Amino acid sequence: MTNIRTVTVLGTGVLGSQIAFQAAYSGFEVTAYDINAEALEGARERFALLAETYIAEVEGAPKTGGAAEVVSGTSGKAAATLTSLTLSANLAAAVANADLIIEAVPENLDIKRDTYRQLAKLAPAKTIFATNSSSLLPSDMAEFTGRPEKFLAMHFANRIWVHNVAEVMGTPLTDPATVATVMEFATEMGMVPVEIKKEKAGYLMNSLLMPLLGAASNLLVAGIAEPADIDKVWRISMGAPRGPFELFDMIGLMTPYNIGINGPNPEFARYLKEHYIDKGKLGMSTGEGFYKYPKP
Amino acid sequence: MTNIRTVTVLGTGVLGSQIAFQAAYSGFEVTAYDINAEALEGARERFALLAETYIAEVEGAPKTGGAAEVVSGTSGKAAATLTSLTLSANLAAAVANADLIIEAVPENLDIKRDTYRQLAKLAPAKTIFATNSSSLLPSDMAEFTGRPEKFLAMHFANRIWVHNVAEVMGTPLTDPATVATVMEFATEMGMVPVEIKKEKAGYLMNSLLMPLLGAASNLLVAGIAEPADIDKVWRISMGAPRGPFELFDMIGLMTPYNIGINGPNPEFARYLKEHYIDKGKLGMSTGEGFYKYPKP
Numbered sequence: 001m002t003n004i005r006t007v008t009v010l011g012t013g014v015l016g017s018q019i020a021f022q023a024a025y026s027g028f029e030v031t032a033y034d035i036n037a038e039a040l041e042g043a044r045e046r047f048a049l050l051a052e053t054y055i056a057e058v059e060g061a062p063k064t065g066g067a068a069e070v071v072s073g074t075s076g077k078a079a080a081t082l083t084s085l086t087l088s089a090n091l092a093a094a095v096a097n098a099d100l101i102i103e104a105v106p107e108n109l110d111i112k113r114d115t116y117r118q119l120a121k122l123a124p125a126k127t128i129f130a131t132n133s134s135s136l137l138p139s140d141m142a143e144f145t146g147r148p149e150k151f152l153a154m155h156f157a158n159r160i161w162v163h164n165v166a167e168v169m170g171t172p173l174t175d176p177a178t179v180a181t182v183m184e185f186a187t188e189m190g191m192v193p194v195e196i197k198k199e200k201a202g203y204l205m206n207s208l209l210m211p212l213l214g215a216a217s218n219l220l221v222a223g224i225a226e227p228a229d230i231d232k233v234w235r236i237s238m239g240a241p242r243g244p245f246e247l248f249d250m251i252g253l254m255t256p257y258n259i260g261i262n263g264p265n266p267e268f269a270r271y272l273k274e275h276y277i278d279k280g281k282l283g284m285s286t287g288e289g290f291y292k293y294p295k296p
Numbered sequence: 297m298t299n300i301r302t303v304t305v306l307g308t309g310v311l312g313s314q315i316a317f318q319a320a321y322s323g324f325e326v327t328a329y330d331i332n333a334e335a336l337e338g339a340r341e342r343f344a345l346l347a348e349t350y351i352a353e354v355e356g357a358p359k360t361g362g363a364a365e366v367v368s369g370t371s372g373k374a375a376a377t378l379t380s381l382t383l384s385a386n387l388a389a390a391v392a393n394a395d396l397i398i399e400a401v402p403e404n405l406d407i408k409r410d411t412y413r414q415l416a417k418l419a420p421a422k423t424i425f426a427t428n429s430s431s432l433l434p435s436d437m438a439e440f441t442g443r444p445e446k447f448l449a450m451h452f453a454n455r456i457w458v459h460n461v462a463e464v465m466g467t468p469l470t471d472p473a474t475v476a477t478v479m480e481f482a483t484e485m486g487m488v489p490v491e492i493k494k495e496k497a498g499y500l501m502n503s504l505l506m507p508l509l510g511a512a513s514n515l516l517v518a519g520i521a522e523p524a525d526i527d528k529v530w531r532i533s534m535g536a537p538r539g540p541f542e543l544f545d546m547i548g549l550m551t552p553y554n555i556g557i558n559g560p561n562p563e564f565a566r567y568l569k570e571h572y573i574d575k576g577k578l579g580m581s582t583g584e585g586f587y588k589y590p591k592p
Contacts, residue, residue: 233500238538240534
């Protein structure tokens with residue numbers, strides 16, 4: 001058992017709010033920080049939605065052989081989690097007693113470095129820092145933390161309560177004891193932890209996913225087959241729940257557009273812009289992408 | 297409904313025997329051809345195993361909400377299928393009345409071309425020819441068929457009764473009516489048919505799978521993570537039943553070795569040889585590869 005009890009999550013976007021909720025749901029004392037009252041208002045809404053989702057999908061998950069039993073939300077653990085979360089726009093107060101800070105601020109190296117410069121001064125010496133950055137390497141931030149031996153990356157997947165994997169990746173300066181503590185903490189917060197032995201952009205998850213999505217987009221742009229047919233082949237031949245274009249819709253089409261337009265394959269980005277983005281079809285979040293969805 | 301009633305499958309290897317069994321199981325009159333009595337003896341064993349598998353996995357599949365009910369094999373459809381199959385080592389007799397020939401002979405262009413040269417003479421004018429080749433393009437065989445307008449590729453996945461997708465891919469010379477007939481036949485034999493609009497090596501299935509497997513092998517060879525950890529991340533983050541190294545074990549390690557050793561990434565092939573192949577660990581079929589399996 002680790003001696004981590006208090007966890008502060010910086011940033012309450014899609015993943016930040018899920019990480020905070022899941023940690024609190026698992027019994028940790030969690031503070032969610034964001035930059036101002038408006039951002040925290042958004043966080044409150046996300047947490048309320050997460051509580052509903054946990055009630056339906058975690059606590060009300062179908063029992064073996066039976067129909068779904070939905071546990072009442074008013075007395076359940078998800079509802080209790082909602083009231084246990086502390087929200088704060090005061091960075092000094094939010095981190096003053098943190099055993100672990102999980103940083104999920106916007107994916108921009110300057111913003112992250114500036115955050116670590118502040119944390120280096122504000123957080124107590126005991127605090128471990130973990131970045132949830134998807135595309136940046138922790139080595140590019142380590143020197144700003146003031147404690148590179150207590151700094152690493154801890155990467156989560158979207159829909160953390162289902163896709164409960166945590167990729168833990170140190171830098172050459174990270175103390176192995178820090179890695180061990182964070183691996184154990186990950187288990188305590190309900191994750192399956194996986195250690196990455198050398199720094200790798202995209203960790204394991206995106207290193208595997210990006211080539212699959214790239215291959216699918218090449219098939220589409222080359223006119224080999226339709227998105228629904230490509231997805232069908234992948235789902236049936238692999239037994240996978242979703243095909244690549246269903247994944248694009250979940251991720252949102254602006255992400256592959258932004259990655260692709262200045263990347264090695266701008267053709268797919270142009271295809272996305274012309275056929276979808278310019279028509280307001282950005283994926284699941286807008287009700288339509290490669291597929292149509294019920295409005296959220 | 298198509299006017300295909302009689303189907304001849306050439307080659308009774310892993311996939312050929314599955315295609316023949318599934319077509320017969322779906323009510324077609326099926327002849328399975330192989331080159332000699334010894335090969336047909338192997339086919340008989342494979343068909344008997346397939347009947348057991350269909351009894352357990354298709355007919356005895358778990359009913360919703362209940363435990364698995366295994367249907368008795370002595371009176372069931374799978375047992376009847378076994379007796380309905382005609383086996384033949386006489387090519388002329390095997391194809392004399394075929395509405396459709398599905399060719400699953402060894403993956404070698406010379407063998408395939410020679411097979412089509414013979415079929416061009418032996419098969420009646422009505423017969424449609426379909427190749428199940430995974431890695432060769434149908435265009436490279438079309439001129440030897442004597443009927444390029446009635447020739448296309450029809451590609452199946454291993455474990456056809458679960459992964460029931462058929463990729464249908466014509467050449468520029470294929471009559472669209474032939475494509476339409478084969479798409480409809482695929483449905484009649486229990487497949488989900490998918491049309492590929494332009495010839496593409498690897499069809500959709502392998503065009504998607506190879507980049508994923510390549511990415512996984514790069515992570516391993518670069519020392520980023522262990523096979524079991526890479527698989528874990530893929531399974532959990534994607535909700536997929538198998539990770540890339542579990543797939544390698546299913547495919548058998550000689551296949552990525554043969555593809556890799558003269559390909560763009562010989563490093564993984566050398567890794568496979570040193571750590572697995574030289575020790576007799578060729579994947580699931582030998583009881584061990586990246587993982588251990590109960591002996592078959």
